Amino acid sequence: MISFLSCLCSLYLATSVVGAPALSGFSSVASKSSVSAASSTQATAPSVTASAAEPSATVPFASTDPNAPVWGIDSGTPQPIRGSLGASVLGPNNLPLDQMSPDMLAPPTTDAGSVNNAKWPFALSHNRLQTGGWARQENIGVMPIATSLAGVNMRLEPGAIRELHWHSTSEWAYVLSGTTQVTAVNADGQNFLANVGPGDLWFFPPGIPHSLQATNESAEGSEFLLVFDDGAFSEDATFLLTDWLSHVPAEVLQKNFQASPDAFSHIPAKELYIFPGSPPPLDAVAPSSPQGTVTNPYSFALSKVNATQLSGGTVKIVDSTTFTISTTVAAAEVTVEPGAIRELHWHPTMDEWSFFLEGTARVTIFASQGNARTFDYQPGDIGFVPTAMGHYVENTGNTTLKYLEIFNTDRFQDISLNQWLALTPPELVKAHLQLSDETIASLSKTKPVVVGPN
Template identity: 70%
Template sequence: MIRLSTCVVALLLASVSGPFDAIRGKLGATIIGPNNPNIAVQNPDLFAPPTTDAGSIPNFKWPMSLSHNRLQTGGWARQQNTDVMPIAKAMAGVNMRLKPGAVRELHWHSTAEWAYVIKGSTQVTAVDQEGRNFISTVGPGDLWYFPPGIPHSLQATGDDPEGSEFLLVFDDGAFSEDETFMLTDWLAHVPAAVLEKNFQLSSTAFANVPSKELYIFPTDVPADDQPIPESPFGTVPEPFSFALSKVPATQFSGGTEKPVDSSTFKVSTTISAVEVTVEPGAMRELHWHPTQDEWDFFLEGEGRITVFASQGNARTFDFQAGDVAYVPASNGHYVENTGNSTLKFLEIFNSPQVQDISLSQWLALIPPALVKAHLGFSDEVIANLPKTKLGVVGPASK
């Protein structure tokens, strides 16, 4: 089967109606019955799997485009959790959009919230359990993190005329955005007399409290120099935001990696991540993560992943921007750029540190006789195995 370029895919999506050849080598046959051409073109390795695929591995791809979108007056939100991708047990994600000035209302979660800003800027506020407060404007490529139970708000600034869009990741695969603890939802379910007693205010103070949650709603764009009320307990000791966009990336032969974990973003104690770029023809090297599941979000380009789950089980999926991938701990895998532009994605882990094991480094750092006995490599090949991690590997030399 011929892999299609981005331009060819675009033309096919606009014009073709099938049939397609579900053929790889001497295997398979044409499809002459009903078929969805959009799905087929975007998933060539599902349509005609590599002959190395075998056994049974649960679906580890979810396009956010297939998620139910919750539309609000100030924006929208769509999510991925175990309801739609059961394999993703350790983490879940929400893709959210806010118009300029729109607010994701004051709320908190029973899980931690890690965020990556895709476009625009978002002003975030929070108060911790000691009464220490925090405010920050977080721009494209930057992060925020709120520990479980910390109340916070998210508001799009006017820096971008379209507002902001960001990715939220939660350290529980069963997380649902619909189960958030929201300020207006709570107060709508507290008797008026109790509100008066708690705040020591008259009943008129609560005349405008909404009767149901606001969730995402429009309001004025926050001022650039908006001050935060002075707390008698000061501000939080470690910031809840992190300027990942200003961190230099590590360059490899085929792309870059930019890791962030609790050693640099100290408050982020349950989630770590790597921002990865892969050039055309290159790949994130064969590797695995010893104890952490990996939740991926594709930001740009096209790629494919083959997951090896032991006992002869392997499966390949193709990915485009906006898709989610999930690789369980210890499962061997790679991420290959199959398009004509740079592939950019996030590797996210439910762990305070990023850890991986490189296949090539492992083989280079054990007795050569063992490698020769297993794989039949020559002494010359073994001598050239890299003793440092390759990270992102460039195209193979001819």
């Protein structure tokens, strides 16, 4: 009877070994353990009490094969080939676009499923040319994924004016070059005037009338990025002073302003939008108002804020805690050194609208349910990551990467994957990822934000 039970046990254990799934990097260890257990069972008295199960993989391990871009803008031949996958292009192709998007033509093997296009170059936006400047925009019409924010890139020659106007949305601005003189009046009759230089911001809440004019501090005038807290925003829907007055009967204008019949005889017959003018003095002040000046400034000198130095770059965060009037837009100005990365993270309650200023970047967006896609960015490109989707921003060039993270919210927030794991019980992390004690101990309990080269 004892011999029969012993044979039965041995047969059961052997069957378990043969029938076990082969798992890369794990199967050999599991097999040796099972064989050892079987031998031990045969050498000792049989027992019907099972020992505690060893930790075991339930799915194959993820590949550790490299998945870097196959070529760069200035090197390599674009072909939809990665290792043994893909084949060359036999028909026509757009070489410049392929050079700028290696991870679209030859995506990393970690990409899967479907993620809407999260890249739009301003270079593909229709430009509106005016006497004195130009403007081009991005909204859901060209980038459907970007539902919560839209952008305009605008240029003014010295003295040129973006005419008096207002919007139904907020307007947040980052000055790219030169100095822009901005004016505004709020609902209480308080006025505002400021010169806003490179790297600085302005913000006008919905409905606040304002103007923008390039100074002659720079021979080129000024250029800036405008961001609006509505993905459907269009510059064509702006409320312009000249457009309005040209659609008001003349006798109504006379009555409203208590003016003579010819007082408004030279107003434009249609909108001006952008038009030339004389450069404003840099020491200009707002007209004296009985109500005083605004108590909450509409501009913010981000260029004078000290950046937080990190192992792989820097970050400046600006939201309503520092730029108090900016209650619907928050932002971070980020630099990433060559070989470094804006860490794996996500934003819990807001979409991210990005604008790339310098260098080249690579971003993989994880959209859950096995969906992930990688995009490549150059200066002048817009990126978008929907709420809560995991991502990183990697510097893929040899120069410093600089970009803006912009959000439709009053407070900047992000969740760091590194910090989350560091502040989770180690046993739980090990059960998920099979990390060593040494690796778990090295996790950061404070957000790395931008991580230097490994």
